[in-house]
Amino acid sequence: MTAEPQSSPRADFTSPFLIVNPKAYLGSADTLKLALLTDELAGRFGIDVIFTAQHVDLRMVAEATKNLTVTAQHMDPIVKGRGMGHILPDSLVEAGAKAVVLNHAEHQLTLAALDATLERAREVGLMTIVCADTDAQCRAIATLGPDIMICEPTANIGTGQMDAGDYIERTTRIVKDVDPSILVIQAAGVSRGTDITRVLEQGADGSGGTSGIIKHPDWREILTEMFTAIQDFKNRA
Amino acid sequence: MTAEPQSSPRADFTSPFLIVNPKAYLGSADTLKLALLTDELAGRFGIDVIFTAQHVDLRMVAEATKNLTVTAQHMDPIVKGRGMGHILPDSLVEAGAKAVVLNHAEHQLTLAALDATLERAREVGLMTIVCADTDAQCRAIATLGPDIMICEPTANIGTGQMDAGDYIERTTRIVKDVDPSILVIQAAGVSRGTDITRVLEQGADGSGGTSGIIKHPDWREILTEMFTAIQDFKNRA
Amino acid sequence: MTAEPQSSPRADFTSPFLIVNPKAYLGSADTLKLALLTDELAGRFGIDVIFTAQHVDLRMVAEATKNLTVTAQHMDPIVKGRGMGHILPDSLVEAGAKAVVLNHAEHQLTLAALDATLERAREVGLMTIVCADTDAQCRAIATLGPDIMICEPTANIGTGQMDAGDYIERTTRIVKDVDPSILVIQAAGVSRGTDITRVLEQGADGSGGTSGIIKHPDWREILTEMFTAIQDFKNRA
Amino acid sequence: MTAEPQSSPRADFTSPFLIVNPKAYLGSADTLKLALLTDELAGRFGIDVIFTAQHVDLRMVAEATKNLTVTAQHMDPIVKGRGMGHILPDSLVEAGAKAVVLNHAEHQLTLAALDATLERAREVGLMTIVCADTDAQCRAIATLGPDIMICEPTANIGTGQMDAGDYIERTTRIVKDVDPSILVIQAAGVSRGTDITRVLEQGADGSGGTSGIIKHPDWREILTEMFTAIQDFKNRA
Numbered sequence: 001m002t003a004e005p006q007s008s009p010r011a012d013f014t015s016p017f018l019i020v021n022p023k024a025y026l027g028s029a030d031t032l033k034l035a036l037l038t039d040e041l042a043g044r045f046g047i048d049v050i051f052t053a054q055h056v057d058l059r060m061v062a063e064a065t066k067n068l069t070v071t072a073q074h075m076d077p078i079v080k081g082r083g084m085g086h087i088l089p090d091s092l093v094e095a096g097a098k099a100v101v102l103n104h105a106e107h108q109l110t111l112a113a114l115d116a117t118l119e120r121a122r123e124v125g126l127m128t129i130v131c132a133d134t135d136a137q138c139r140a141i142a143t144l145g146p147d148i149m150i151c152e153p154t155a156n157i158g159t160g161q162m163d164a165g166d167y168i169e170r171t172t173r174i175v176k177d178v179d180p181s182i183l184v185i186q187a188a189g190v191s192r193g194t195d196i197t198r199v200l201e202q203g204a205d206g207s208g209g210t211s212g213i214i215k216h217p218d219w220r221e222i223l224t225e226m227f228t229a230i231q232d233f234k235n236r237a
Numbered sequence: 238m239t240a241e242p243q244s245s246p247r248a249d250f251t252s253p254f255l256i257v258n259p260k261a262y263l264g265s266a267d268t269l270k271l272a273l274l275t276d277e278l279a280g281r282f283g284i285d286v287i288f289t290a291q292h293v294d295l296r297m298v299a300e301a302t303k304n305l306t307v308t309a310q311h312m313d314p315i316v317k318g319r320g321m322g323h324i325l326p327d328s329l330v331e332a333g334a335k336a337v338v339l340n341h342a343e344h345q346l347t348l349a350a351l352d353a354t355l356e357r358a359r360e361v362g363l364m365t366i367v368c369a370d371t372d373a374q375c376r377a378i379a380t381l382g383p384d385i386m387i388c389e390p391t392a393n394i395g396t397g398q399m400d401a402g403d404y405i406e407r408t409t410r411i412v413k414d415v416d417p418s419i420l421v422i423q424a425a426g427v428s429r430g431t432d433i434t435r436v437l438e439q440g441a442d443g444s445g446g447t448s449g450i451i452k453h454p455d456w457r458e459i460l461t462e463m464f465t466a467i468q469d470f471k472n473r474a
Numbered sequence: 475m476t477a478e479p480q481s482s483p484r485a486d487f488t489s490p491f492l493i494v495n496p497k498a499y500l501g502s503a504d505t506l507k508l509a510l511l512t513d514e515l516a517g518r519f520g521i522d523v524i525f526t527a528q529h530v531d532l533r534m535v536a537e538a539t540k541n542l543t544v545t546a547q548h549m550d551p552i553v554k555g556r557g558m559g560h561i562l563p564d565s566l567v568e569a570g571a572k573a574v575v576l577n578h579a580e581h582q583l584t585l586a587a588l589d590a591t592l593e594r595a596r597e598v599g600l601m602t603i604v605c606a607d608t609d610a611q612c613r614a615i616a617t618l619g620p621d622i623m624i625c626e627p628t629a630n631i632g633t634g635q636m637d638a639g640d641y642i643e644r645t646t647r648i649v650k651d652v653d654p655s656i657l658v659i660q661a662a663g664v665s666r667g668t669d670i671t672r673v674l675e676q677g678a679d680g681s682g683g684t685s686g687i688i689k690h691p692d693w694r695e696i697l698t699e700m701f702t703a704i705q706d707f708k709n710r711a
Numbered sequence: 712m713t714a715e716p717q718s719s720p721r722a723d724f725t726s727p728f729l730i731v732n733p734k735a736y737l738g739s740a741d742t743l744k745l746a747l748l749t750d751e752l753a754g755r756f757g758i759d760v761i762f763t764a765q766h767v768d769l770r771m772v773a774e775a776t777k778n779l780t781v782t783a784q785h786m787d788p789i790v791k792g793r794g795m796g797h798i799l800p801d802s803l804v805e806a807g808a809k810a811v812v813l814n815h816a817e818h819q820l821t822l823a824a825l826d827a828t829l830e831r832a833r834e835v836g837l838m839t840i841v842c843a844d845t846d847a848q849c850r851a852i853a854t855l856g857p858d859i860m861i862c863e864p865t866a867n868i869g870t871g872q873m874d875a876g877d878y879i880e881r882t883t884r885i886v887k888d889v890d891p892s893i894l895v896i897q898a899a900g901v902s903r904g905t906d907i908t909r910v911l912e913q914g915a916d917g918s919g920g921t922s923g924i925i926k927h928p929d930w931r932e933i934l935t936e937m938f939t940a941i942q943d944f945k946n947r948a
Binding site for chain 1: 856
């Protein structure tokens with residue numbers, strides 16, 4: 001938390017940015033295909049990308065790409081030793097991961113485990129991305145000082161429906177009020193470039209998604225649309 | 238369960254065998270070092286080996302070795318889709334894993350999850366290795382028809398102390414009485430070649446361990462001792 | 475397991491029997507109302523009844539009734555000592571509970587926890603009722619020797635839809651093949667007296683339910699219908 | 712959160728106060744004995760008391776006492792309906808409970824579950840008491856606005872050893888800095904009246920404990936000592 005910017009895992013990471021989060025939707029071959037395509041576009045657009053993958057695919061993606069922040073979808077608060085079947089943070093770093101997502105609605109942590117895992121992430125130098133749902137959860141997690149937060153109403157995940165009210169502006173502001181240095185991702189229900197434009201205009205630092213990308217019939221098309229939306233927003237700013 | 242032997246993931250796997258289970262004790266570089274050494278000895282002795290690794294290291298180990306049954310330390314009963322942070326069975330297979338350990342004392346499953354995960358393992362063609370503790374647990378899990386079982390009294394794990402009573406003979410017999418085709422690993426507290434000889438003589442099909450190998454100052458020495466014990470037992474049989 | 479019949483918690487419990495399982499559908503006052511009504515009918519029909527209640531209501535129900543096997547909906551494998559917020563088996567007995575349901579689909583246990591909790595139940599003298607879903611789970615749990623099993627396909631719980639195939643006969647037979655002394659409840663989707671007749675004819679020892687009773691506009695009517703179905707089956711046998 | 716003081720479940724609760732938390736150490740008869748004794752002393756000293764009990768004993772304790780804030784050791788974020796084996800908040804209220812402890816180190820919750828359970832507590836009118844360990848956890852939970860917090864270093868629970876550093880002052884201040892209306896309990900390792908005096912002097916609003924009381928050979932003696940310490944502190948203030 002007190003590390004100088006130059007040594008922070010977030011040092012070179014710039015807003016606005018894209019998140020591509022295939023969760024468990026893709027096998028290894030498809031993950032690699034999506035990663036290579038995203039890497040190519042990330043390089044061309046000059047935009048930072050959080051790219052998550054199954055643990056088993058992290059090293060493969062890290063070795064095959066150069067413009068992606070390769071990100072684990074979970075890790076455990078363990079040190080070298082026991083922990084059969086749990087994810088050792090140190091090995092994620094050795095495999096080339098630069099960041100880790102924690103507390104996703106599909107893999108929730110106790111507050112004590114989240115606290116301990118954030119501590120381990122700082123020790124090994126991984127950028128931390130923590131998920132939150134309600135206003136209260138967004139505020140509580142912001143006090144823990146993660147590098148990035150994903151605010152999303154659990155009920156909207158995977159629906160292709162964005163929040164119809166002021167969730168995006170409101171939760172982004174809640175996080176920034178606690179700690180303005182935390183970057184905020186708003187991606188629930190995002191499936192088009194215009195959705196990305198909307199959330200960036202409402203204060204988010206990053207956007208992207210899972211099903212909006214994975215289920216699109218033409219990955220190059222939807223990714224190009226999303227990168228373009230981010231680039232346009234950046235140029236206007 | 239009803240697959241013909243020739244198509245079973247266990248088809249080419251032969252007793253007696255060794256298990257090398259570094260759990261979360263080793264980072265990627267050390268895991269690779271141990272895997273290469275074990276692979277060399279496995280080839281020289283002509284003995285089958287269950288070799289587990291952190292998920293992030295499975296593909297690396299599978300690509301670098303040729304005599305090991307590369308084994309995941311856990312997986313989740315999910316299909317392609319949601320499941321952020323969970324382990325997709327299909328990707329383990331794509332990464333080169335041939336087997337998976339389930340229900341370890343450090344990563345216990347509900348019976349329903351274990352049942353569903355065994356089903357997924359059969360669908361994707363992974364050999365299943367399930368852990369059990371008490372007599373009752375050994376019997377219950379044997380009815381689920383895993384390929385291999387690890388019977389170990391939880392209290393002895395990592396202690397370097399083997400069970401002083403008849404646990405080894407008794408639980409091995411319980412499993413075989415339910416289903417004689419299940420291979421049984423007895424490895425709790427095993428740290429020497431003579432320990433391996435003892436458990437094989439008492440009916441086990443495989444042995445090996447974690448701390449008994451990892452904490453030994455000379456991996457080549459202890460692995461050679463263990464392989465030799467298995468080879469000697471094999472020759473006597 | 476080796477206790478003589480006369481000292482078993484199941485000694486006086488007779489098939490066929492009814493289960494009334496309000497889960498968390500009722501507050502204390504409604505639970506008491508349902509318990510008193512069930513108790514009256516149980517006495518009149520001379521039929522045994524498993525009656526579950528929220529932990530907080532167990533003593534109240536036990537003190538107010540005399541014909542019910544008052545049953546906890548869960549307990550933890552703890553002994554007196556630490557265990558903040560967990561359910562101490564010894565106190566259930568002091569409160570007048572005679573049985574406990576374990577491993578319900580809405581409160582699943584690891585196999586090790588189920589094993590340990592069954593052991594605690596035997597120590598304190600509670601009759602054990604364990605839930606299972608698939609054939610494999612029914613078989614595995616039967617080997618653990620509970621007094622009673624609830625076999626139900628998780629997908630049918632609370633739907634008012636009974637299994638359309640041979641689930642009832644098949645799973646009942648699986649359990650009895652492992653241990654003929656285990657009583658089997660089949661209650662998924664049961665909402666009428668004729669449903670109860672059907673499952674008893676197909677081999678079950680007991681039936682009843684949750685939503686089929688709780689959501690019925692006239693508890694006396696539906697309970698009388700269910701008791702009558704059991705009595706008629708008993709008279710025919 | 713926005714309820715007026717007069718309608719708050721904490722309206723009549725006054726600092727400094729005592730917490731008597733027998734966890735799962737006592738069966739029903741001993742719980743009643745301890746409750747009656749505490750009730751007598753609470754009345755005599757005119758000091759508020761948080762008294763927790765096993766769920767099964769809550770109604771019994773509430774009916775037998777008049778000066779205790781009868782407190783559940785856990786509850787689940789459910790509404791009337793499904794939830795087999797889970798604790799329904801509405802029934803706790805019907806049984807006479809006035810408060811609930813959440814997120815104890817022995818029964819940890821995910822942040823989302825804690826958030827939802829606090830919401831349910833407010834709906835049914837239960838005072839909320841939430842446990843936290845590290846500075847970061849104390850700060851995060853304080854933002855959720857519980858009525859009371861128990862700050863305790865997990866490593867000290869049940870040891871009879873109090874924190875040797877500035878944990879008590881520091882975490883109490885962290886909580887009050889976030890929300891001065893939250894009452895703070897510091898009780899880890901407290902076993903004597905002088906321990907209570909110390910934590911009250913260091914800023915805590917309440918203290919007491921589990922093993923320091925339960926394991927004392929003379930409950931009347933140790934409780935009197937603790938009540939006296941609180942009374943003396945109150946008189947000095």
